[in-house]
Amino acid sequence: MKAVIERYNQLKEEHEQLFNPPSEVKFWQREAASLRQQLQSLQENHRKLMGEQLYGLSVSDLQNLENQLEMSLQGVRMKKEQLLTDEIEELNRKGNHVQQENLELYKKVYGTREDDEANGNSFVPYGLNNGEVSRVPIHLQLSQPDHQKL
Secondary structure, eight states, X not given: OHHXXXXXXXXXXXXXXXXXXXXXXXXXXXXXXXXXXXXXXXXXXXXXXXXXXXXXXXXXXXXXXXXXXXXXXXXHHHHHHHHHHHHHHHHHHHHHHHHHHHHHHHHHHHOXXXXXXXXXXXXXXXXXXXXXXXXXXXXXXXXXXOGGGO
């Protein structure tokens, strides 16, 4: 109960100070100083992470910095691996979809395999034979040389 009353009094004082112009100026000056300090701290931390201005650090500080960088690098690698895994899965899905469409188109053009085998024509369309040599029939015709042009 006492903590609630103290918090209430503190908020009441801050509220009164905001409506008092000289107090408001002091409040914003303190706020600006606090933000400047935070900015300097962040800039110093950034320089350390970038490997700059490390001359004042002890061995344990450098070890802590190295551990922090390793953990960050591990996070980046995990994110990269996840993105690549997702992309591979998506490409596999697309590949399977294209392969299915290819099979459907093949069936529309050439009929089913049973019909082809009954006719003595049992070949597999390009890309559906899992690396085997395609047995697509090739029709070659020899033409006679045109003697009239000579």
